[in-house]
Amino acid sequence: MEVTILIHETKERLDIHNSELPILCQSCEARHKGICGALTTDQLVKLSRHTTKHIVDSEQQIAYEGETTKRYSNILRGVVKLSKLTADGRQQIIGLQFAPDFVGRPFSRENDVAVEAATEVKLCSFPKDVLEKLTSESPELEHRLHEQSLKELGEAREWMLMLGRKSAAERIANFLYFIALHIDPENQSDKGSRHFEIPLKRGDIADFLGLTIETVSRQITKLRQSGVIKIVNNRMVEIPDLERLRGLTETNSGE
Amino acid sequence: MEVTILIHETKERLDIHNSELPILCQSCEARHKGICGALTTDQLVKLSRHTTKHIVDSEQQIAYEGETTKRYSNILRGVVKLSKLTADGRQQIIGLQFAPDFVGRPFSRENDVAVEAATEVKLCSFPKDVLEKLTSESPELEHRLHEQSLKELGEAREWMLMLGRKSAAERIANFLYFIALHIDPENQSDKGSRHFEIPLKRGDIADFLGLTIETVSRQITKLRQSGVIKIVNNRMVEIPDLERLRGLTETNSGE
DNA sequence: CGTCCTATTGAAATTCTTCAACACTCGTGG
DNA sequence: CCACGAGTGTTGAAGAATTTCAATAGGACG
Numbered sequence: 001m002e003v004t005i006l007i008h009e010t011k012e013r014l015d016i017h018n019s020e021l022p023i024l025c026q027s028c029e030a031r032h033k034g035i036c037g038a039l040t041t042d043q044l045v046k047l048s049r050h051t052t053k054h055i056v057d058s059e060q061q062i063a064y065e066g067e068t069t070k071r072y073s074n075i076l077r078g079v080v081k082l083s084k085l086t087a088d089g090r091q092q093i094i095g096l097q098f099a100p101d102f103v104g105r106p107f108s109r110e111n112d113v114a115v116e117a118a119t120e121v122k123l124c125s126f127p128k129d130v131l132e133k134l135t136s137e138s139p140e141l142e143h144r145l146h147e148q149s150l151k152e153l154g155e156a157r158e159w160m161l162m163l164g165r166k167s168a169a170e171r172i173a174n175f176l177y178f179i180a181l182h183i184d185p186e187n188q189s190d191k192g193s194r195h196f197e198i199p200l201k202r203g204d205i206a207d208f209l210g211l212t213i214e215t216v217s218r219q220i221t222k223l224r225q226s227g228v229i230k231i232v233n234n235r236m237v238e239i240p241d242l243e244r245l246r247g248l249t250e251t252n253s254g255e
Numbered sequence: 256m257e258v259t260i261l262i263h264e265t266k267e268r269l270d271i272h273n274s275e276l277p278i279l280c281q282s283c284e285a286r287h288k289g290i291c292g293a294l295t296t297d298q299l300v301k302l303s304r305h306t307t308k309h310i311v312d313s314e315q316q317i318a319y320e321g322e323t324t325k326r327y328s329n330i331l332r333g334v335v336k337l338s339k340l341t342a343d344g345r346q347q348i349i350g351l352q353f354a355p356d357f358v359g360r361p362f363s364r365e366n367d368v369a370v371e372a373a374t375e376v377k378l379c380s381f382p383k384d385v386l387e388k389l390t391s392e393s394p395e396l397e398h399r400l401h402e403q404s405l406k407e408l409g410e411a412r413e414w415m416l417m418l419g420r421k422s423a424a425e426r427i428a429n430f431l432y433f434i435a436l437h438i439d440p441e442n443q444s445d446k447g448s449r450h451f452e453i454p455l456k457r458g459d460i461a462d463f464l465g466l467t468i469e470t471v472s473r474q475i476t477k478l479r480q481s482g483v484i485k486i487v488n489n490r491m492v493e494i495p496d497l498e499r500l501r502g503l504t505e506t507n508s509g510e
Numbered sequence: 511c512g513t514c515c516t517a518t519t520g521a522a523a524t525t526c527t528t529c530a531a532c533a534c535t536c537g538t539g540g
Numbered sequence: 541c542c543a544c545g546a547g548t549g550t551t552g553a554a555g556a557a558t559t560t561c562a563a564t565a566g567g568a569c570g
Contacts (some may be wrong), residue, residue: 167525167526168525168526211526211527212526212527212528214526214527214528215525215526215527218526233535234534234535
């Protein structure tokens with residue numbers, strides 16, 4: 001099975017005057033909240049020499065499970081899904097990542113998960129050995145990577161609780177609540193109402209929640225009918241009362 | 256709900272001659288395979304001043320979810336289970352740890368999971384701030400902690416695949432296979448046959464696999480009837496053919 | 511011997527999946 | 541402009557897997 005990866009390389013490589021902040025980093029979110037914030041200007045200059053920015057179309061595979069790790073990336077825009085497969089092809093999405101997350105397993109010889117663009121994604125990527133060299137020079141960089149790993153670990157465990165112990169209805173509420181918190185935090189009105197585009201299609205939601213497409217669809221319909229969410233056009237959702245949604249995330253003892 | 260923690264403190268604190276390897280570290284597995292291997296003798300001496308060894312009885316709680324983090328530990332012996340709860344009391348075990356694993360989430364203000372002894376456990380524990388001070392001095396220590404976090408992340412994701420996409424039968428096979436690999440690696444005969452004690456009771460297995468006690472029991476019975484495992488006394492299991500068990504871990508396309 | 515705890519087994523109930531049909535949207539081409 | 545088809549999502553009914561409820565069994569211990 002051959003898959004062609006379409007990468008639109010944007011030619012943003014530039015002449016860099018040493019000891020000045022690289023232009024391509026100046027307005028970058030990863031420079032502040034991402035791992036690049038751990039780097040000095042000099043280190044950033046060094047890194048940016050090996051950096052390329054890509055735009056990856058939605059649904060394009062970025063890395064394969066089991067493949068030798070060659071590059072790491074920062075997400076500049078869009079949503080990335082991480083997934084694993086069973087031998088007979090069942091899929092489980094085991095994580096979602098948003099800007100300015102770091103993508104990849106540091107120090108790992110091969111990818112333990114598949115990486116795919118859930119939406120159109122803009123990446124800033126660099127070779128494995130460049131990152132590892134920088135890491136060995138900068139404890140602060142390793143610390144940031146470690147914090148990112150710990151964040152992913154915390155989320156993975158949250159989802160284990162969801163997958164192991166929550167009903168289909170709770171999972172859907174949990175998922176929508178999670179997305180609401182991670183996407184477009186600017187799109188919120190005062191009272192906690194939010195509207196946003198779900199970055200996954202129904203099949204992906206199913207693969208994330210350990211359900212089938214049909215169950216996902218039915219549960220979303222129920223949420224719509226009960227007024228917890230409003231559906232604009234399959235992807236676009238409005239959540240009038242985020243707290244109400246959160247309440248459906250798990251059945252409280254008194255309900 | 257008050258829970259009394261019974262800790263048998265073994266009085267192994269000792270006079271330490273500076274710059275010699277602390278006696279209590281000399282035969283310690285964590286010194287080699289665990290995080291302490293990252294430390295110099297001097298650092299080890301410093302750490303061991305704040306170190307206490309405990310023996311924790313099976314089923315005793317070691318830390319609570321949401322509690323302020325005060326101490327970290329290395330496991331010297333036994334099996335520890337990590338778990339999370341929903342608001343209405345459903346439990347999910349989200350990880351198992353074995354000697355010489357490090358227990359706790361570094362840099363975290365409060366515990367994101369509950370920690371409980373699955374078997375009788377021997378711990379070597381030390382205050383949070385001591386570890387963090389050492390970490391800031393030793394990039395190699397942070398690296399080891401990072402590797403431990405990455406290992407846990409990899410396992411968590413493996414289990415997400417299991418919880419989200421595998422049948423009850425596959426989960427049980429998966430669980431037994433996992434335990435077989437992690438417990439008593441010396442108890443194996445030549446051809447891959449192993450026997451060992453399952454460190455969890457049926458209820459814990461259920462909470463780990465996202466099933467009920469009854470389903471766990473039924474699936475174990477099926478494995479026994481089909482000759483994949485032999486049950487000695489509920490806890491004690493023999494696996495004549497480990498590869499056969501692994502084959503049941505997921506249904507291959509051609510079965 | 512009785513009690514507590516854990517595990518097993520059976521039968522009914524429930525949740526979710528599977529299979530199947532249909533609906534909606536969007537682009538292409540007649 | 542409309543028909544067609546592909547891709548995506550919804551809905552219904554039947555089926556399967558797992559849970560729930562209930563009863564029983566076995567072992568450890570006083």
